[in-house]
Every structure is written in C-alpha cells, then in structure tokens.
Amino acid sequence: xxxxxxxxxxxxxxxxxxxxxxxxxxxxxxxxxxxxxxxxxxxxxxxxxxxxxxxxxxxxxxxxxxxxxxxxxxxxxxxxxxxxxxxxxxxxxxxxxxxxxxxxxxxxxxxxxxxxxxxxxxxxxxxxxxxxxxxxxxxxxxxxxxxxxxxxxxxxxxxxxxxxxxxxxxxxxxxxxxxxxxxxxxxxxxxxxxxxxxxxxxxxxxxxxxxxxxxxxxxxxxxxxxxxxxxxxxxxxxxxxxxxxxxxxxxxxxxxxxxxxxxxxxxxxxxxxxxxxxxxxxxxxxxxxxxxxxxxxxxxxxxxxxxxxxxxxxxxxxxxxxxxxxxxxxxxxxxxxxxxxxxxxxxxxxxxxxxxxxxxxxxxxxxxxxxxxxxxxxxxxxxxxxxxxxxxxxxxxxxxxxxxxxxxxxxxxxxxxxxxxxxxxxxxxxxxxxxxxxxxxxxxxxxxxxxxxxxxxxxxxxxxxxxxxxxxxxxxxxxxxxxxxxxxxxxxxxxxxxxxxxxxxxxxxxxxxxxxxxxxxxxxxxxxxxxxxxxxxxxxxxxxxxxxxxxxxxxxxxxxxxxxxxxxxxxxxxxxxxxxxxxxxxxxxxxxxxxxxxxxxxxxxxxxxxxxxxxxxxxxxxxxxxxxxxxxxxxxxxxxxxxxxxxxxxxxxxxxxxxxxxxxxxxxxxxxxxxxxxxxxxxxxxxxxxxxxxxxxxxxxxxxxxxxxxxxxxxxxxxxxxxxxxxxxxxxxxxxxxxxxxxxxxxxxxxxxxxxxxxxxxxxxxxxxxxxxxxxxxxxxxxxxxxxxxxxxxxxxxxxxxxxxxxxxxxxxxxxxxxxxxxxxxxxxxxxxxxxxxxxxxxxxxxxxxxxxxxxxxxxxxxxxxxxxxxxxxxxxxxxxxxxxxxxxxxxxxxxxx
Ligand code: ARG
Ligand code: ZN
Numbered sequence: 001x002x003x004x005x006x007x008x009x010x011x012x013x014x015x016x017x018x019x020x021x022x023x024x025x026x027x028x029x030x031x032x033x034x035x036x037x038x039x040x041x042x043x044x045x046x047x048x049x050x051x052x053x054x055x056x057x058x059x060x061x062x063x064x065x066x067x068x069x070x071x072x073x074x075x076x077x078x079x080x081x082x083x084x085x086x087x088x089x090x091x092x093x094x095x096x097x098x099x100x101x102x103x104x105x106x107x108x109x110x111x112x113x114x115x116x117x118x119x120x121x122x123x124x125x126x127x128x129x130x131x132x133x134x135x136x137x138x139x140x141x142x143x144x145x146x147x148x149x150x151x152x153x154x155x156x157x158x159x160x161x162x163x164x165x166x167x168x169x170x171x172x173x174x175x176x177x178x179x180x181x182x183x184x185x186x187x188x189x190x191x192x193x194x195x196x197x198x199x200x201x202x203x204x205x206x207x208x209x210x211x212x213x214x215x216x217x218x219x220x221x222x223x224x225x226x227x228x229x230x231x232x233x234x235x236x237x238x239x240x241x242x243x244x245x246x247x248x249x250x251x252x253x254x255x256x257x258x259x260x261x262x263x264x265x266x267x268x269x270x271x272x273x274x275x276x277x278x279x280x281x282x283x284x285x286x287x288x289x290x291x292x293x294x295x296x297x298x299x300x301x302x303x304x305x306x307x308x309x310x311x312x313x314x315x316x317x318x319x320x321x322x323x324x325x326x327x328x329x330x331x332x333x334x335x336x337x338x339x340x341x342x343x344x345x346x347x348x349x350x351x352x353x354x355x356x357x358x359x360x361x362x363x364x365x366x367x368x369x370x371x372x373x374x375x376x377x378x379x380x381x382x383x384x385x386x387x388x389x390x391x392x393x394x395x396x397x398x399x400x401x402x403x404x405x406x407x408x409x410x411x412x413x414x415x416x417x418x419x420x421x422x423x424x425x426x427x428x429x430x431x432x433x434x435x436x437x438x439x440x441x442x443x444x445x446x447x448x449x450x451x452x453x454x455x456x457x458x459x460x461x462x463x464x465x466x467x468x469x470x471x472x473x474x475x476x477x478x479x480x481x482x483x484x485x486x487x488x489x490x491x492x493x494x495x496x497x498x499x500x501x502x503x504x505x506x507x508x509x510x511x512x513x514x515x516x517x518x519x520x521x522x523x524x525x526x527x528x529x530x531x532x533x534x535x536x537x538x539x540x541x542x543x544x545x546x547x548x549x550x551x552x553x554x555x556x557x558x559x560x561x562x563x564x565x566x567x568x569x570x571x572x573x574x575x576x577x578x579x580x581x582x583x584x585x586x587x588x589x590x591x592x593x594x595x596x597x598x599x600x601x602x603x604x605x606x607x608x609x610x611x612x613x614x615x616x617x618x619x620x621x622x623x624x625x626x627x628x629x630x631x632x633x634x635x636x637x638x639x640x641x642x643x644x645x646x647x648x649x650x651x652x653x654x655x656x657x658x659x660x661x662x663x664x665x666x667x668x669x670x671x672x673x674x675x676x677x678x679x680x681x682x683x684x685x686x687x688x689x690x691x692x693x694x695x696x697x698x699x700x701x702x703x704x705x706x707x708x709x710x711x712x713x714x715x716x717x718x719x720x721x722x723x724x725x726x727x728x729x730x731x732x733x734x735x736x737x738x739x740x741x742x743x744x745x746x747x748x749x750x751x752x753x754x755x756x757x758x759x760x761x762x763x764x765x766x767x768x769x770x771x772x773x774x775x776x777x778x779x780x781x782x783x784x785x786x787x788x789x790x791x792x793x794x795x796x797x798x799x800x801x802x803x804x805x806x807x808x809x810x811x812x813x814x815x816x817x818x819x820x821x822x823x824x825x826x827x828x829x830x831x832x833x834x835x836x837x838x839x840x841x842x843x844x845x846x847x848x849x850x851x852x853x854x855x856x857x858x859x860x861x862x863x864x865x866x867x868x869x870x871x872x873x874x875x876x877x878x879x880x881x882x883x884x885x886x887x888x889x890x891x892x893x894x895x896x897x898x
Contacts (some may be wrong), residue, residue, distance in 0.1 A: 006890050009240035011316040017134050021141045024129070024186075028194055032103040036062070039131045041094045043143075051414045052094075055128035055135040056082040056428050058110075081341040083132045096132050105129070106805060106846040108760065114259035115218060117194030118154070121265060124315055124385045127186035127745040135305075137185040137312045138428040147176040149193050156216070158192040159185070160268045161830065163252055180268055182248070185311055185424060189265030192216070192255045199225045203233055205247050206240040211896040215714040216255040217279060224279040229696070231294040234303040237601075238332050243417060245305045254278065254297070258772060259806055261849050262389065263486035264297050266303030273300070276808060282696040284774050286739040287706060290698035299329035306727050310421065313428045315385045316640050319377040319458075320431045323397020330357055337700045348639050349700055351562075351588040354644045354896060358563045358589075359745035361399065363565075363650040365391035365850040366463050369753040370654065371859040374461040374491030378431050381492070385892040386849045404438050406507045406536070406564055407454070408445070449467075451542045462490040464504055466539070468571040471553040478525070479551040483508060484543040485567075495898060509564035510547065517584025518775035523549045533586055534561060541751075556580055557764075573597065581623045582643075586668040595629065598622055600647050604655060604807055606667035611660055616667055624635035626675055628683045637690055638704025641711050645671060648720055649822060659864045665786075665822040669718070669788035674721020674741045684721070696737040701741070710743035718751040725752055732760050742777060749785045757785075758880070765801075775801050782817035786823045790831040793817050793824070804842060807850050816838045818857040825857075825866075830871035834859075837875040840889060841882055850885030855879070855892040873897070 011099035022042045029036040034512065043052065056615045061078050064071040076085045085094075105112040110129025111120050120130065128135040135669050145159040151174040157166070161180030179758040183798060199222060200214040213232050215225040232254065239245040249269045260274035280289055306328060307321035332352040338346035368374065377397040384390050405413040420437035432455070439451040463488040465538040468525065470478045485506060489498045493826070510536045512520040522530035526546040537546055552862070556577045560569050573581075573594075581594035599622070606616035629643045646668055653659045676683060692702050713731070717724040725748075732744035761782065768774035782788055782796060796802060796813055804810050818825055818836050825832035835858060843851035861872035880893045 008382045018050035020044040024164045025144045027146045034099050037131045038097045043092045045090045052082045052085040054132040056129050056132040060099040065095040108261045120190050123187040140183040143180045145178045154193040170469045190270040197222045214253045224281050227280045228278045231297040231549050235298040249298045264300045266300040271300045282737040287703035295329050298332040300326040310424045310857045311428045317430050319393045320395035322394050325400040326394050326398035352638045361395045363648040367396045369463045378458045384888045390753045425768045456504050464567045467566045479548045482545045483539045503542045506565045508537040509561035511558040558585050558590045565691045607664045610663040610667050637708035641707035653775045659821040661826040673718045676715035680721045683712040683716045706739050714747045717747045779812040780816045783813045784820045787825045790835045833875035837878050848888040852888035852892050855889050
C-alpha cells in the first residue's frame with residue numbers, strides 16, 4: 001500500500017535521460033508464484049558523472065553484475081521506487097536479476113496471470129513492476145527476449161517481433177526466443193504465455209511482403225475470433241490506401257485477455273486486448289460490440305505507426321499518439337461504414353458515425369472539461385499518469401487533429417502526416433513537433449498564415465463557447481454573422497489563478513437557409529470565391545464578423561456543421577427555427593443537432609415542472625417534429641434512430657444550473673412515454689418496416705434497421721401500447737442475435753412489467769452463464785434498471801458470478817450502477833454515495849487504476865442540488881481520509897474537493 005504524499009510532476013521539468021540503453025535482453029523463468037527476470041542492458045553514458053537511476057516497484061532484487069562482475073553493495077542503493085547505481089563507466093554491460101509475483105498481482109499492471117495465462121501491461125509505467133529499467137518513453141532500445149516455462153501449462157510463448165527459436169528443455173520445460181527488429185520504449189514490451197488457441201491468415205502487404213496475422217484466445221473460443229481477424233485485415237488495407245502506411249513486421253498478433261484494465265494495448269507486434277474487443281458471434285455480441293471490436297482493432301493496429309514508429313517523448317505528450325490514433329480509428333470506421341454504398345447513403349453513414357462520436361464527446365468529455373479533472377489535451381502536470389488516459393486526451397485530442405484536417409484539407413493533412421514521418425520516424429517526440437509538421441504544409445497553401453493561434457488547443461482546458469449574433473439588413477440584402485469566443489478558466493487553471501486565456505483558432509462551418517428551408521448560396525463580401533451552400537469561417541480572434549451578400553430575406557443560420565470544432569454554440573433559435581432546420585437542413589449533422597436541441601428544451605422544461613410538482617407537458621409542435629422524422633422516407637434507418645433518440649442524461653445535466661438527477665430522469669422518461677403514446681401507430685409502423693429476417697450480419701444497413709426497430713419498440717412499450725409487451729417478449733424469446741435479444745430484454749427491464757422482466761432475466765442467465773461477456777451484460781441491465789437500489793446491487797454482488805477482481809465484471813455492475821443509474825444511485829438517503837465510497841476503497845486495495853476510474857463518478861458533485869451535493873461531499877471526504885489510499889485515488893478525490 002502506498003503511503004507517500006502525492007508528488008506533482010510537471011511538463012516543464014522534462015530532462016533527457018543521461019544514458020542510452022542500446023540493447024536489452026530479457027530472460028524470463030516464468031512461474032506464477034515467483035518469476036525470475038534476468039535483464040542484460042547495454043548502456044552508454046551521455047552525461048558525465050550522472051548516477052544510473054532505474055525505476056522498479058514491488059520487485060525483489062537478486063543480483064547486479066557490471067561487465068560480468070558482481071557489484072559491491074556500496075555501489076548501489078535500492079528503494080521502494082527503484083535502484084540507483086553509482087560510478088558507472090562510459091560503456092557498460094549491466095545484468096540485473098530480480099523476482100516478481102505475477103499470481104499475486106491484482107493491479108493488472110506489469111506481469112500478471114489471468115485465467116492461467118501470463119500477460120503483461122506496461123503502458124504507462126508497468127514495466128518497472130517487471131524489472132529495474134528507465135521506465136520512460138524516450139529511452140528506446142533493441143529488445144530480445146527469452147521465455148522459459150512448463151510446456152504442459154504454458155504451451156504458447158509469445159513476445160514482440162519475430163520468433164527466432166523454440167526448444168524443449170529438461171523437466172518438461174521449454175523456451176522461446178523472440179527478437180524485435182525495431183527500437184522501442186519499454187512500455188511497448190509484451191509477453192504472453194499459456195494455453196491458447198488461435199486463428200490466422202496470411203496476407204500480402206502493399207509492397208508484396210507476406211505477413212502472418214494471428215488472433216489468440218482461450219481454448220473454446222476459436223469460433224469467436226473470425227470477425228476480429230477480418231477487422232485486422234481491413235485495418236491493414238485501410239492504412240495502406242488512406243495514408244500509404246504499411247505493416248513493418250512479418251507477424252502481427254492479437255491476444256484476448258479476460259482480465260484487462262482498459263480496452264487494448266498496442267505492444268509492438270503483440271497487441272493485448274480486453275476479450276470484450278475481440279470475441280464475437282451473433283448469439284453473444286451486439287451490433288455495438290461488433291462496431292467496437294472493429295474500432296479498437298483498428299486503433300491498436302494504427303498505433304504501429306502513430307505511437308510505435310513515432311512515439312512520445314514523455315507522458316505529457318500522450319495525445320500525440322492517442323488523439324491522432326482515435327482520429328484514425330474514427331475515420332477508419334466511417335470509411336468502413338460507407339463502403340459499398342451509393343453517394344447519398346455513404347454520406348449518411350458518415351454522418352451517423354460523426355453523430356455517435358459527438359454524442360460520446362459531449363457525454364464524457366464536456367463534463368470532464370468543466371470539472372475538477374479538467375486538463376488540456378497536453379496536461380501541464382499530474383500526480384499519477386494512469387489518471388490521464390482520459391476522454392480529453394483521447395476524444396478531444398482527436399477533435400484537435402480533425403480540426404487540423406479541416407484547416408489543411410484532406411490532401412494537405414495527408415501531406416502533413418507524411419512530413420511528420422519523414423521528420424520523426426524512429427523518434428520520441430512532442431505534440432509541438434506534430435503541429436510543426438502540419439504547419440509546414442499549411443504555410444505552403446495559406447501564405448502568410450500559421451498555426452500559432454491553433455497551438456493553444458494543446459495548452460488550454462475547458463470547452464470554448466462561441467456566441468453567434470446575426471444581423472440582417474433588408475435594404476442592402478446583407479446578412480452579418482458575428483462570432484465571439486470565450487473559454488472560462490477551469491480546474492487547475494482556476495486554482496492557478498489564470499483569468500484570461502488567449503483565443504483559439506476555431507474552424508466554424510455554417511450555412512444559411514431561407515424561410516422555406518432552402519439552402520441559400522453563400523457569397524462572402526470581398527471574396528471572389530464561387531458561392532456555395534456551406535462556408536468554413538476561421539475564427540482566430542476573440543471576435544470577428546463575416547458579411548454575406550444577396551440574401552433575399554432574414555435567413556435561419558445552420559451552425560457548426562459536422563461539429564467542425566469541439567465548442568458550445570450559443571445562438572437564440574426559436575423553436576420554429578429549430579423545427580425548420582430539423583426538417584430541411586442540407587447538412588445532416590446540423591439537422592440532427594436541431595432535433596436534439598428541441599428535445600433538450602422539452603426535457604429541461606419538463607424537469608422544472610417535475611421539480612415544481614407540476615404536470616410535465618409536451619408541445620404539439622415537438623411531437624410533430626418527431627413524427628416527421630419518424631415517417632420521413634428520405635432518411636435511412638440508422639440516421640433516424642439517432643435523430644429520434646433522446647439526448648443523454650449526462651449531456652442534459654450539463655445544461656442545468658443545479659442538477660436534480662431524479663427529476664431529470666423522470667422528465668426524460670416521461671417524454672419517452674408521451675412520444676411513445678402519441679406516435680404509437682408510427683412507431684409500430686417503424687417496427688414492422690425494419691425487420692431483418694435472414695442470416696445475421698453486423699453491417700451498418702442491417703444494424704441501422706435493428707437500431708430503428710428496437711428504438712421504436714422501446715418507445716412503444718414505454719408509451720404503454722397494448723400490443724408492445726407481447727411483441728417484446730416474443731422478440732426476446734425468438735431472436736437469433738444478441739442485438740435483438742438484448743434490446744428486448746432491456747426494454748422489458750426498463751419499461752415492462754416486473755414479472756415479465758424477471759422471468760426473462762432468469763432465462764438469460766440460464767442461457768448464457770458460461771459466457772463471461774454475456775454475463776457482464778446481464779449484470780449491466782440490472783445495475784442500470786430504474787428498479788435497482790443499493791440493496792439490489794448488494795444482492796447482486798454476492799451472486800456467485802460476481803467478482804470485483806475482474807475489471808469487466810466490476811464495470812458491469814458497480815460502475816454501471818454508480819454512473820448510469822440516476823434513480824438508484826442518487827437516492828435522497830445517500831445510500832448510493834456510501835456504496836460508492838465502500839467500493840472505491842475495496843477496489844483500491846486490488847487495483848488502484850480501476851478504483852480511480854470509479855472515483856470519478858463524483859466529479860460533478862458540486863453541481864447537484866444541495867441535499868445531494870452535501871452527501872456526495874461527505875462520501876468524498878470519507879474516501880480521502882482513509883489511510884493507505886493509492887496515489888491514483890488520492891489525486892482524484894483531492895482534486896474533487898479542492
Ligand atoms: N495505449 C492504449 C490505447 O489506448 C491504452 C493503454 C493504457 N493503459 C493503462 N494502463 N492506462 O490503445
Ligand atoms: Zn490508443
């Protein structure tokens with residue numbers, strides 16, 4: 001247990017490492033109870049006199065040799081955080097032997113055992129839990145690895161790169177030798193050893209090299225890895241065609257782990273994945289699961305260039321690889337969704353992907369950026385880097401890359417990326433190096449301009465606001481748009497007393513519609529560019545104006561098309577204008593946005609009514625707007641499913657001055673029920689029109705139909721349609737795929753009669769109890785049900801299938817209850833908050849990284865109604881005052897209370 005007081009590390013304190021570690025040979029005698037690691041380092045001094053400081057945690061040192069001689073104890077010190085060796089010469093061969101205990105490692109960082117298989121997770125600072133080493137990304141070395149283990153228990157021995165030898169040894173042991181031809185930092189090291197099966201294929205790369213692709217899983221799952229392998233092939237092809245980036249290895253492996261802290265890890269040539277992002281078949285995986293598998297496989301594969309070939313100088317630069325790689329995986333998914341469709345359908349598929357990404361950004365990143373953990377995509381300081389694998393670094397980081405693509409154009413962006421690799425292949429670099437490469441191209445196409453204002457996106461936290469003022473002059477037929485940006489200090493900025501923040505470079509895409517909803521051709525005063533329907537305004541100062549000419553009458557503006565920047569737009573639309581945009585905007589994203597805004601207004605008004613004890617009512621025009629999308633024949637099912645979904649609770653909460661979560665959830669449920677009731681015939685028609693008979697396929701067209709049908713079913717059931725319960729129960733019982741089965745079960749649990757729900761839940765467990773990923777779904781459904789309170793959750797925690805040690809299982813119940821169950825978690829008696837504190841502490845003893853994620857459920861406590869926020873604060877204090885808290889959780893709860 002860590003007891004030291006938290007140390008803040010700041011970006012400015014970066015110093016190069018005083019030694020080069022040119023080669024590393026790692027030798028493992030794998031034993032679950034105690035593994036012997038012998039590490040041979042070839043060191044080259046770069047700075048006179050500096051001692052060699054190696055990181056190391058929870059290791060037992062066995063011996064140290066320098067150039068073959070045992071090192072005298074007077075020459076080194078070993079402590080809780082590592083090993084310091086004095087008086088080393090210019091070039092040294094250092095050999096360190098140490099032991100670690102994989103079986104006892106519940107943190108899942110470093111070397112651990114899951115389901116009888118050895119795995120490693122080294123990013124960010126896990127390698128130091130394996131052996132003593134400079135555990136930082138700017139120390140890059142050539143690795144060779146020898147793995148030794150009992151052959152019967154651990155028949156498969158994997159590490160990075162190429163297998164160069166495998167031999168049987170006496171006593172039933174065997175060994176394998178691996179060599180990675182590329183220099184890499186230690187966070188990209190991996191080993192896997194155990195009983196595994198695999199599926200493989202051989203493909204030729206662009207330049208004609210044959211490569212071996214493999215997907216490994218526990219025995220018995222070989223029929224669930226086909227989609228993953230196909231996704232890997234698609235990712236390989238896509239990076240070749242979109243960015244001319246080719247696989248640089250002869251062999252690329254993916255291994256599924258049951259116990260894994262995050263989604264997956266891009267170790268060179270040996271990606272380790274959370275099994276949830278590998279295993280799928282129609283009976284157990286939903287459309288969303290298939291989509292997530294393809295996205296994460298793409299993401300990790302793309303890291304091979306953006307992360308591995310060019311890596312980060314230090315962890316403050318994390319977004320250099322993560323923001324860029326999320327951007328790449330989002331583009332990959334969008335291209336895959338659009339493949340094989342005609343132009344209109346392809347455009348709609350891309351918009352659907354954009355909507356899904358923006359929904360995530362708003363529900364996860366916007367609240368983060370307004371709360372106690374707010375940080376720039378390139379943080380200025382941290383106490384525990386594990387706490388900075390955030391929506392800001394990942395998702396906002398991706399938006400910042402996307403804006404660069406918008407400003408440079410797709411070709412310019414590709415050129416900038418090529419320049420980045422020309423300059424930095426094989427190096428550990430900074431975010432600024434990336435922008436400099438992009439800027440070199442931008443300056444060629446935009447003479448006299450640069451990205452100096454744009455760079456502030458890397459140093460500022462907070463979601464900027466862009467206020468829009470529109471003036472129209474009948475006499476001159478001119479329409480003037482004024483944009484004004486602002487970004488209030490948040491989180492650490494506020495604590496540091498920062499009051500003014502420089503303006504950002506904001507690409508703002510917009511259009512104008514006439515009173516009939518027709519797109520107006522945009523002609524900017526003083527520009528000779530041909531008129532077009534859409535215009536990209538570049539706001540680089542606090543405020544700026546643009547004048548459009550020949551506008552026949554006061555138009556309706558269509559703002560922030562395609563979400564061209566991660567900002568909040570402020571403009572006073574009337575309901576009628578929003579309805580017009582929702583019905584006619586030629587930009588499908590803005591059209592969706594208008595509907596979401598209309599729904600937001602309705603739900604927030606209903607929330608006020610609920611709080612005031614008044615009946616919540618729904619405006620007829622809103623119902624008609626929903627009906628028109630529901631019955632529109634020019635919109636595909638996937639798009640309509642997004643346009644008709646209600647805004648997320650977390651996004652709505654950010655709009656309230658004081659969050660009353662139960663009133664909000666009640667109002668949102670009421671709105672769903674009312675829309676269900678008043679549009680019952682149309683919902684039923686949508687159910688009937690969107691059946692997907694025949695063999696299951698997770699393709700976007702079929703998935704879109706299922707999404708539309710299942711949304712309609714939920715509205716119908718919530719609205720009390722008499723035929724709905726039978727339909728939903730029938731779908732639960734007879735469906736041949738998990739998407740439909742889960743949707744039916746979810747509708748029953750949330751909106752159906754209790755007995756029907758309980759019967760179906762029991763049946764589900766019976767049917768799927770041997771499949772861990774399905775059991776996770778079963779826990780999640782109950783954790784998020786409006787009928788579940790702390791007592792119910794505690795009952796589920798003693799279910800034989802529950803364990804806190806498996807992160808997926810902990811997430812499926814504990815996290816889901818605390819994060820996604822407004823009724824149960826926010827009970828006025830505070831029982832949810834006390835439960836949260838207990839679970840944070842229990843998890844912290846096992847796995848600090850996971851515990852710290854749960855700790856963040858309280859991030860926004862200060863915004864809740866006083867009766868709740870006082871109790872939330874109490875729970876936070878109880879956790880903070882607990883002795884022996886990890887550094888991870890300490891950072892989160894103390895920032896929340898600052
Ligand atoms: N680089 C990984 C990815 O995004 C994430 C690894 C984070 N690991 C951790 N223990 N925080 O693909
Ligand atoms: Zn990543």
